[in-house]
Amino acid sequence: MDTIFALATAQGRAGVSVIRISGPDALDAARKLCGDVPGPRHAAVRKLRDTSGDLIDEALVLSFSGPQSFTGEDVVELQVHGSVAVVRGCLKELGAIDGCRLAEPGEFTRRALENNRLDLAQVEGLADLIDAETEGQRRQAVRVFSGALGEKVEIWRRDLIRAAALLEATIDFADEEVPVDVSPEVSALLAATASDLTGEIEGSFVAERIRTGFEVAIVGAPNVGKSTLLNRLAGRDAAITSEIAGTTRDVIEVKMDLGGLAVTFLDTAGLRDSEDQIEAIGVERAVERAEKADLRVFLTEGATLKVSPGPEDIILVPKQDVLVDGVRGVSGRTGQGVTGLIEDIREILSNRCSYAGIATHERHRLAMEQALAGLNAAQEIVGRGPDLYDIAAEELRSAIRALEALVGRIDVENLLDEIFASFCVGK
Numbered sequence: 001m002d003t004i005f006a007l008a009t010a011q012g013r014a015g016v017s018v019i020r021i022s023g024p025d026a027l028d029a030a031r032k033l034c035g036d037v038p039g040p041r042h043a044a045v046r047k048l049r050d051t052s053g054d055l056i057d058e059a060l061v062l063s064f065s066g067p068q069s070f071t072g073e074d075v076v077e078l079q080v081h082g083s084v085a086v087v088r089g090c091l092k093e094l095g096a097i098d099g100c101r102l103a104e105p106g107e108f109t110r111r112a113l114e115n116n117r118l119d120l121a122q123v124e125g126l127a128d129l130i131d132a133e134t135e136g137q138r139r140q141a142v143r144v145f146s147g148a149l150g151e152k153v154e155i156w157r158r159d160l161i162r163a164a165a166l167l168e169a170t171i172d173f174a175d176e177e178v179p180v181d182v183s184p185e186v187s188a189l190l191a192a193t194a195s196d197l198t199g200e201i202e203g204s205f206v207a208e209r210i211r212t213g214f215e216v217a218i219v220g221a222p223n224v225g226k227s228t229l230l231n232r233l234a235g236r237d238a239a240i241t242s243e244i245a246g247t248t249r250d251v252i253e254v255k256m257d258l259g260g261l262a263v264t265f266l267d268t269a270g271l272r273d274s275e276d277q278i279e280a281i282g283v284e285r286a287v288e289r290a291e292k293a294d295l296r297v298f299l300t301e302g303a304t305l306k307v308s309p310g311p312e313d314i315i316l317v318p319k320q321d322v323l324v325d326g327v328r329g330v331s332g333r334t335g336q337g338v339t340g341l342i343e344d345i346r347e348i349l350s351n352r353c354s355y356a357g358i359a360t361h362e363r364h365r366l367a368m369e370q371a372l373a374g375l376n377a378a379q380e381i382v383g384r385g386p387d388l389y390d391i392a393a394e395e396l397r398s399a400i401r402a403l404e405a406l407v408g409r410i411d412v413e414n415l416l417d418e419i420f421a422s423f424c425v426g427k
């Protein structure tokens with residue numbers, strides 16, 4: 001097993017930078033730089049020197065002895081002055097040591113997974129935690145990272161194993177006297193698990209939105225002030241505005257943090273039938289993105305549009321500053337009504353968030369759907385009588401396998417490269 005090392009903090013100048021070393025030779029490697037390494041879970045200030053004895057930096061050195069470490073292996077951290085040259089100097093020294101190499105993205109976490117320090121859902125939670133930019137994203141990611149999904153899966157798995165075992169015990173009885181009727185207990189276990197799974201599947205859609213951000217499309221006829229409103233929301237000139245109808249063609253995205261919720265606003269082409277080919281393509285894109293968005297803000301005075309508003313969509317009279325008072329409107333130019341609009345959007349979306357479950361990725365949902373399908377099949381077969389219990393038990397085994405794949409107990413290899421591809425080096 002190689003010993004791996006990497007800069008764990010962001011690239012570039014900083015107050016302090018952390019270089020992490022993990023693997024069987026972590027202590028030996030660190031000793032080459034700093035001489036004596038402090039004992040496990042102790043930190044000490046040490047002088048780091050290159051092979052010719054020149055001083056590289058004075059660092060805080062911290063060590064962990066496997067398996068009591070983040071990766072489960074021996075770990076040493078060099079907390080150095082956050083200088084590009086100091087970091088480069090240390091990485092160069094480490095790279096010259098036999099058996100030591102630069103870590104791949106996510107490789108420390110991969111080792112933590114291999115050493116059962118984390119399950120696969122926790123690994124995803126950790127990646128999401130590092131990517132979190134809003135309070136809502138952070139709160140959700142830290143829950144998955146702390147193992148909430150794994151715990152729930154373990155309960156489902158345990159109940160399905162018990163149900164399968166009950167059925168299998170009855171199969172072994174078959175030729176002897178009439179066995180106890182296990183079907184009430186099996187059915188109850190399956191019904192409870194099915195209902196829990198169904199709830200988590202339903203809650204996964206909005207949880208996924210919290211993670212990736214809600215899309216809010218600004219929609220309306222040309223020239224109503226969509227781009228001006230977007231710019232006002234963004235607080236910068238993200239989109240070109242002009243008095244010429246048909247200015248916006250491409251969909252313009254602006255990411256924002258609405259009171260802890262990640263929201264991407266979409267400015268779209270004004271909706272109309274256009275002879276201009278390019279504008280027509282823009283309108284097509286506008287319709288497509290607006291329909292897919294989680295919420296639409298219509299700027300319109302009642303004209304018929306190519307997109308129809310859903311029940312929660314917001315309809316506003318545009319350019320309120322040049323209209324009579326008393327109508328519900330908004331003005332991107334003066335900012336009138338914009339605070340209220342933001343508040344309304346935040347409220348609509350955060351109400352939806354109350355349905356969020358603890359499964360946050362499509363992968364989780366697919367695994368749960370697979371488990372539910374197996375479970376429902378088993379439930380139906382059990383209802384047909386003891387002769388088919390072996391088939392029902394087999395359906396349950398397949399449901400159990402789906403849950404085991406969810407947390408990475410089985411079938412992980414093919415998933416890992418994809419999951420770790422998005423990780424930072426040093427994590």
Ligand SMILES: Nc1nc2c(c(=O)[nH]1)N(C=O)[C@@H](CNc1ccc(C(=O)N[C@@H](CCC(=O)O)C(=O)O)cc1)CN2
Nearest residue numbers: 008018020041062064067068069070071075077079427
């Ligand atoms: N400097 C530094 N800060 C960091 C980390 C790190 O690795 N290094 N972390 C990493 O991403 C996070 C903290 N998570 C950690 C989780 C477990 C262990 C660990 O060594 N656990 C041992 C026992 C530790 C002890 O009791 O002191 C264990 O669980 O057995 C370390 C960090 C965030 N901050």
Ligand SMILES: Nc1nc2c(ncn2[C@@H]2O[C@H](COP(=O)(O)OP(=O)(O)OP(=O)(O)O)[C@@H](O)[C@H]2O)c(=O)[nH]1
Nearest residue numbers: 222223224225226227228242246247248270332333
């Ligand atoms: N009085 C007033 N004028 C506005 C307001 N918002 C935009 N305008 C003006 O209306 C014109 C069109 O604004 P845009 O924001 O480009 O309109 P749009 O809806 O993005 O137009 P398209 O991209 O062509 O669909 C510009 O001349 C703006 O200055 C507003 O709130 N009040």
Ligand SMILES: [Mg+2]
Nearest residue numbers: 226227247248
């Ligand atoms: Mg525009």
